[in-house]
Amino acid sequence: MLHIYILLPFLAALLIGLAAKKVDRIHxxxxxxxxxxxxxxxxxxxxxxxAEGKIVQSIANWIPSLDIQxxxxxxxxxxxxSLLITGIGSLxxxxxxxxxxxxxxxxxxxxxxxxxxxxxxGVVLSDNVFVLxxxxxxxxxxxxxxxxFWFYRERSTYxxxxxxxxxxxxxxxxxxxxxxxxxTAETNSIREMIANRSDIMESDLxxxxxxxxxxxxxxxxxxxxxxxxxxxxxxxxxPVSAYLHSATMVKAxxxxxxxxSLIFSGTDVFFIIVSGVGLITLCLGSILAxxxxxxxxxxxxxxISQLGMIMTMLGFxxxxxxxxxxxxxxxxxxxxxxxxxxxxxVDHETGTxxxxxxxxxxxxxxxxxxxxxxxxxxxxxxxxxxxNGFLSKEMFFDSxxxxxxxxxxxxxxxxxxxxxxVIGSIFTFVYSMxxxxxxxxxxxxxxxxxxxxxxxxxxxxxxxIILIGFxxxxxxxxxxxxxxxxxxxxxxxxxDYAQIHLKFWHGLNGPLYMSLIVVAIGTIxxxxxxxxxxxxxxxxxKFSTDRIYQxxxxxxxxxxxxxxxxxxxxxxxxxxxxxxxxxxxxTSIFIYVTDGFKIAFDDLAPVTWPEVLxxxxxxxxxxxxxxxxxxxxxIIVIGVVGYGLSLLFVFFRAPDLALTQLIVETITVALFxxxxxHLPKLKKSDKKPSEKLVDFVIAASTGxxxxxxxxxxxxxxxxxxxxxxxxxxxxxxGGGDNIVNVILVDFRGLDTLFEIAVLGLAALGxxxxxxxxxxxxxxx
Amino acid sequence: xxxxxSILAGTLFAAGVYLILQKQLLKIVLGTALLSHGAHLFIxxxxxxxxxxxxxxxxxxxxxxxxxxxxxxxxxxxxSFGVTSFLLVLAYRTYQSNKTDMMxxxxxxxxx
Numbered sequence: 001m002l003h004i005y006i007l008l009p010f011l012a013a014l015l016i017g018l019a020a021k022k023v024d025r026i027h028x029x030x031x032x033x034x035x036x037x038x039x040x041x042x043x044x045x046x047x048x049x050x051a052e053g054k055i056v057q058s059i060a061n062w063i064p065s066l067d068i069q070x071x072x073x074x075x076x077x078x079x080x081x082s083l084l085i086t087g088i089g090s091l092x093x094x095x096x097x098x099x100x101x102x103x104x105x106x107x108x109x110x111x112x113x114x115x116x117x118x119x120x121x122g123v124v125l126s127d128n129v130f131v132l133x134x135x136x137x138x139x140x141x142x143x144x145x146x147x148x149f150w151f152y153r154e155r156s157t158y159x160x161x162x163x164x165x166x167x168x169x170x171x172x173x174x175x176x177x178x179x180x181x182x183x184t185a186e187t188n189s190i191r192e193m194i195a196n197r198s199d200i201m202e203s204d205l206x207x208x209x210x211x212x213x214x215x216x217x218x219x220x221x222x223x224x225x226x227x228x229x230x231x232x233x234x235x236x237x238x239p240v241s242a243y244l245h246s247a248t249m250v251k252a253x254x255x256x257x258x259x260x261s262l263i264f265s266g267t268d269v270f271f272i273i274v275s276g277v278g279l280i281t282l283c284l285g286s287i288l289a290x291x292x293x294x295x296x297x298x299x300x301x302x303x304i305s306q307l308g309m310i311m312t313m314l315g316f317x318x319x320x321x322x323x324x325x326x327x328x329x330x331x332x333x334x335x336x337x338x339x340x341x342x343x344x345x346v347d348h349e350t351g352t353x354x355x356x357x358x359x360x361x362x363x364x365x366x367x368x369x370x371x372x373x374x375x376x377x378x379x380x381x382x383x384x385x386x387x388n389g390f391l392s393k394e395m396f397f398d399s400x401x402x403x404x405x406x407x408x409x410x411x412x413x414x415x416x417x418x419x420x421x422v423i424g425s426i427f428t429f430v431y432s433m434x435x436x437x438x439x440x441x442x443x444x445x446x447x448x449x450x451x452x453x454x455x456x457x458x459x460x461x462x463x464x465i466i467l468i469g470f471x472x473x474x475x476x477x478x479x480x481x482x483x484x485x486x487x488x489x490x491x492x493x494x495x496d497y498a499q500i501h502l503k504f505w506h507g508l509n510g511p512l513y514m515s516l517i518v519v520a521i522g523t524i525x526x527x528x529x530x531x532x533x534x535x536x537x538x539x540x541x542k543f544s545t546d547r548i549y550q551x552x553x554x555x556x557x558x559x560x561x562x563x564x565x566x567x568x569x570x571x572x573x574x575x576x577x578x579x580x581x582x583x584x585x586x587t588s589i590f591i592y593v594t595d596g597f598k599i600a601f602d603d604l605a606p607v608t609w610p611e612v613l614x615x616x617x618x619x620x621x622x623x624x625x626x627x628x629x630x631x632x633x634x635i636i637v638i639g640v641v642g643y644g645l646s647l648l649f650v651f652f653r654a655p656d657l658a659l660t661q662l663i664v665e666t667i668t669v670a671l672f673x674x675x676x677x678h679l680p681k682l683k684k685s686d687k688k689p690s691e692k693l694v695d696f697v698i699a700a701s702t703g704x705x706x707x708x709x710x711x712x713x714x715x716x717x718x719x720x721x722x723x724x725x726x727x728x729x730x731x732x733x734g735g736g737d738n739i740v741n742v743i744l745v746d747f748r749g750l751d752t753l754f755e756i757a758v759l760g761l762a763a764l765g766x767x768x769x770x771x772x773x774x775x776x777x778x779x780x
Numbered sequence: 781x782x783x784x785x786s787i788l789a790g791t792l793f794a795a796g797v798y799l800i801l802q803k804q805l806l807k808i809v810l811g812t813a814l815l816s817h818g819a820h821l822f823i824x825x826x827x828x829x830x831x832x833x834x835x836x837x838x839x840x841x842x843x844x845x846x847x848x849x850x851x852x853x854x855x856x857x858x859x860s861f862g863v864t865s866f867l868l869v870l871a872y873r874t875y876q877s878n879k880t881d882m883m884x885x886x887x888x889x890x891x892x
Contacts (some may be wrong), residue, residue, distance in 0.1 A: 571883075571884065572883060573801055573803070573883060573884075576800060576801060577801065580797065599783075601783075603828070604781060604782050604783065605781040605782060605828070605829040605830040605831070606781065606830075607781050607784065608781070611781065611784075612784065615784060615785065615788045618788060618792070619788055619791045619792070622791060622792050622795040622796075622814055622817075623791065623795050625795060625799060625810055625814065626795060626798055626799065631806075634806075634810060638810055638813055638814070641792070641813075641814065641817055642813075642817065645817050645820065645821065648785075648821070649824075651830075652824060652829050652830060652845070653830065653832075653833065653834040653835075653845045654824070654834065654835075654845070654850045654853075655834050655836070656850065656854060657820075657850055657853055657854060657857070660854055660857050660858070661857055664857055664858070664861045667861070668813070668861060668864055668865070671864075671865050671868055672868065675868045675869065675871070675872045676806070678872050678875070678876070679805075679806055679871065679872060679875055679881060680875065680881055682804065682806060682807070683804060685802060685803070687803075695798055695801045695802075696798065698797065698798075698801065699794045699795070699797040699798035699801065700794050702793060702794060702797045703790040703791060703792075703793040703794025703795075703797065704790060704794075705790075706786075706789060706790045706793045706818065706822060707786045707787050707789065707790030710785075710786035710789055710790070710822050710825050710826065711782075711783055711786045713825075713826045714782050714783075714786065714825060714826060714828075721827075721846065721848070722848070723827070723846045723847055723848045726847055726848065727835070727844055727847065730837060730847075731837055737836055737837040737838075738835070738836050738837075739835040739836065739837065739844065739847040740835055740847050740850045740851050740854060743847060743848070743851040744851050744854060744855065748851065751855060752855065755855050755858055755859055758859050758862055759858060759859070759861075759862045761862075762862035762863065762865060762866040763862075765866055765869075765870075766865060766866055766869045769869050769870065769872075769873045770869065770873075
């Protein structure tokens with residue numbers, strides 16, 4: 001069943017091009033919209049099953065020999081993400097129908113979007129870690145394609161490349177972790193890994209696994225110091241930013257940490273790294289957001305900061321923190337998704353996203369403005385019972401005060417967390433206010449806008465209205481989703497769960513004071529923003545992760561170009577030498593390591609003088625070719641080798657070979673004679689002695705290697721020869737007495753057919769080369 | 781005998797490789813011819829030499845020399861003939877067009 005859910009977007013991606021070709025009057029988005037909508041309803045219909053504490057699963061074999069199965073399962077955590085992917089997906093597709101004009105490459109856009117949707121579902125539903133990894137990389141690729149959708153813009157391609165490099169780097173680290181996990185736990189299934197978690201926790205590889213896995217999660221979820229790709233990803237069309245870069249894909253890292261929480265959570269290392277990085281990201285993201293001038297830039301840093309907050313709570317690992325994290329994943333998707341859509345509307349209707357040129361838009365677009373105020377107040381955590389963002393933030397403060405770590409460094413660290421949480425939240429408050437008040441209030445600067453602003457069409461407003469509807473609804477009635485969606489998700493993360501009733505008013509307690517401090521200081525800072533914003537310019541740019549990324553990329557590029565120039569000299573001789581040296585080294589090391597050399601004297605044909613004599617003459621002739629300076633002499637010695645070989649075939653009872661070799665040798669010699677007449681004389685080699693020595697060593701070692709391989713091959717017979725089959729069946733099946741001929745034309749008839757094809761090609765080539773010799777170019 | 785033949789195959793190979801590493805096109809063509817001779821001998825030695833009659837069915841004979849390497853070599857002889865002739869004509873054409881048969885002067889163009 002789940003297979004079909006995941007397959008559906010991929011199938012739709014295949015078919016969408018056809019539909020768009022047939023009907024070009026209708027916006028392609030209308031064909032796409034049913035896919036996430038139907039999936040959303042299907043996932044909703046599974047909610048009762050989860051409520052009973054069961055899970056939905058389905059398995060199909062993919063690569064059984066490697067224990068890689070397409071096994072998918074739907075538990076509380078997967079359900080939450082699936083609902084976000086399909087639910088926000090539907091709204092984003094609806095929004096995009098009005099956002100993207102029909103002149104754009106709509107088929108490309110929707111194919112990428114559907115690819116992403118399918119892969120993201122794959123990530124959150126996979127049980128097999130390697131299947132998860134495959135889908136994970138698919139999301140990186142589709143994100144790359146979507147960011148680069150306007151590929152003719154330089155910023156787009158830069159952002160696309162950056163996001164690709166950073167997330168794929170993290171993906172590879174994660175693959176390392178998954179391989180180590182599968183070795184340690186002796187299974188590829190996530191659920192079995194969790195069941196065998198004691199094996200992993202006691203293993204020496206615990207720390208490397210944890211670190212590699214977290215690199216994967218941190219790069220995907222844009223955590224410090226890997227956050228700098230997300231602001232550059234804002235070059236994507238706004239529906240994409242709302243969908244991939246705030247609601248779903250960037251939460252894949254969160255998903256990964258949550259999914260493996262049962263294995264890692266509770267250890268000091270996990271707590272310090274995850275909460276530490278999360279807090280740094282929370283503070284850094286919110287502080288940097290307050291200096292941005294691009295609306296989407298503010299939202300990008302805000303997303304980074306909010307993801308940091310969720311990560312922090314997962315690091316806490318306590319029941320209430322996990323519930324808050326899960327709750328906030330949901331809330332963030334609602335308010336941030338709607339804010340992105342409003343930013344897109346502002347961009348669409350005014351032609352700019354630069355907050356310095358905007359202002360006073362409330363009078364022109366009152367509906368959008370109202371929606372934006374709700375979204376931003378929810379994000380800022382204004383203590384009113386209509387904002388869901390306040391509820392989860394309150395729980396964040398609450399959980400930061402109730403940490404259990406009491407000893408050692410982790411204990412000291414835990415004491416500082418409430419302070420950092422408050423600082424991060426103050427700046428969150430500041431940029432939220434900066435965002436909406438800067439855009440919608442104050443004096444309108446109409447002369448700086450490209451178009452006269454007006455309210456967006458109703459189609460564009462539907463999606464943000466629905467999302468803001470959720471903000472208010474959940475703010476008023478948080479327990480609506482508590483039991484059905486949040487609780488099962490918390491159970492999948494922590495294993496057990498004591499029901500916590502969500503409510504607005506907890507009395508005058510620590511968290512409420514923290515919220516009030518945030519609002520008070522935040523208001524002061526927001527009002528005086530213009531005065532202290534210049535401080536940002538004093539921070540030297542040297543330490544920015546952007547610069548570090550750039551210097552790494554530049555360094556890699558110049559290194560690889562230098563390295564390539566070092567061996568790609570254009571000299572075929574050098575290439576041949578490198579190939580041969582590698583062949584000799586690799587093979588001989590392998591023979592040495594596996595002790596592959598064998599020599600057996602017990603099963604040899606007797607040595608007879610005629611054969612030895614012929615062989616000796618051939619060897620002398622072959623070596624003599626090296627020193628030949630006369631063309632005719634060279635032909636003679638090469639002829640000696642060829643005819644000698646046919647003699648050997650006679651001795652070794654291969655009549656067909658002897659005949660063929662005789663004929664071929666004769667023709668070859670004739671051909672040599674023909675061509676040599678037109679070719680210059682053979683020259684003595686003008687190489688330096690040292691070069692000659694190198695050539696000699698390479699040649700001698702290649703020859704010696706061949707001898708060793710030949711002797712070993714002869715001396716060790718691992719299997720019965722299959723020749724007996726041909727001897728027995730030559731007459732019975734092929735109807736011929738000459739076994740070699742029967743093999744060639746009957747048993748291996750196709751091989752012979754291709755051999756003839758090769759000859760035909762060679763003949764055509766030769767014909768072409770001779771035919772067009774006088775025209776000076778090969779193209780007739 | 782098999783060991784002696786292995787050494788002979790190795791010698792042919794060594795001479796062939798040495799020629800391939802030279803600069804003159806002609807020598808390279810000669811080298812490939814030697815290489816294919818060496819390879820044929822190599823395949824033949826991998827089976828067993830001189831065990832039983834030639835592989836042509838005769839009433840009452842039970843033992844035949846291994847026919848399989850022979851079939852492989854037969855294919856290979858024909859193909860190496862094709863390759864050698866192609867290379868020869870290629871060398872001839874290259875010389876006609878470029879007036880040189882030295883590899884280090886035939887280096888392609890810069891924009892490759």
